[in-house]
Amino acid sequence: MAETLTECCELIDEMTMIYSSQEDIEQVKSVVKVQEELFNLYRSRESAVKDAIQDWTKKVSLAEAQASAAEPEGAHETRMKALESIHENVIHTLKVEERKVSEETAFLKRQEQKLQALENSSIPNQRYELSMYAHITQVGWDYEMESMVAGHISNKGTGKESCNKLFLQGGCVGGKLRACLYCRQLRQSSSAHSGCCLYRHD
Structure with missing residues (x-):
């Protein structure tokens, strides 16, 4: 008798623990939440599809109206003439x-x-x-001088080039312009022999 009572008490305690557990309740809540999310997604997609169907229905109706509209007489000829022009x-x-x-x-x-x-x-x-x-x-031009026109005088007797550089009048900065290229006469300055434009720079 005592053993039967003990077993009954244990069974009652187990049933009490099972019915007092929150695990099943949480599972049911999770399922309900997923069901609500699926329902909302379905309604959203259903609304989008409905709007798309209405939009395409309008487009089809407009296209049918344009296709069935009678073209004015001579419109094709006018269009072809414009293209030819x-x-x-x-x-x-x-x-x-x-x-x-x-x-x-x-x-x-x-x-x-x-x-x-x-x-x-x-x-x-x-x-x-x-x-x-x-x-x-006896003037040989120095074509490597890019900033001014320059050259050298060759000695007639020896045929050798002198070391005196020649510049256009006014092209040499500093020093005195003394020897005229044309007449080879010594001058103190360029203004003393204005008839010639090329001088040797000393």
Whole structure:
């Protein structure tokens, strides 16, 4: 008897513990929460689909109305004439531009021929004149001087170049300009012999 009573008490305690547990309640609450979230998502998507269907329905109705609308008489011919006019204008513009390019090309070719003829005729003459000038004056130009026109005088007797540099009048800063290139006469300054423009810098 005592053992049966003890077993009954243990069973009652176990049942009491089971029914007093919050685990099942928490599981039910979690399921209800997920169900609510799914329902809200469904309603949101349902509303979006409904709006999309209404929008496309309006577009289809508008397209059907435009397709079924009767085109005014002569509209196609008018549209084709406008396109032909645009096409002709484009062709005319292209022809005008092509003619301009041809004229400019011909002009450039003529200019090139003139320059070539000038080069063939004038450059040899200039080279000859420079050669004669260098032979007579014994002046050799220093083409490496970029900031001024300069050169040197060769001694006629020895054929050797002198160490005296030559500059354009006014191109030398400091010092005295004494020896005239042309007449080789000693002068005290550039103004004393204004007839010549090239002097040796001492």
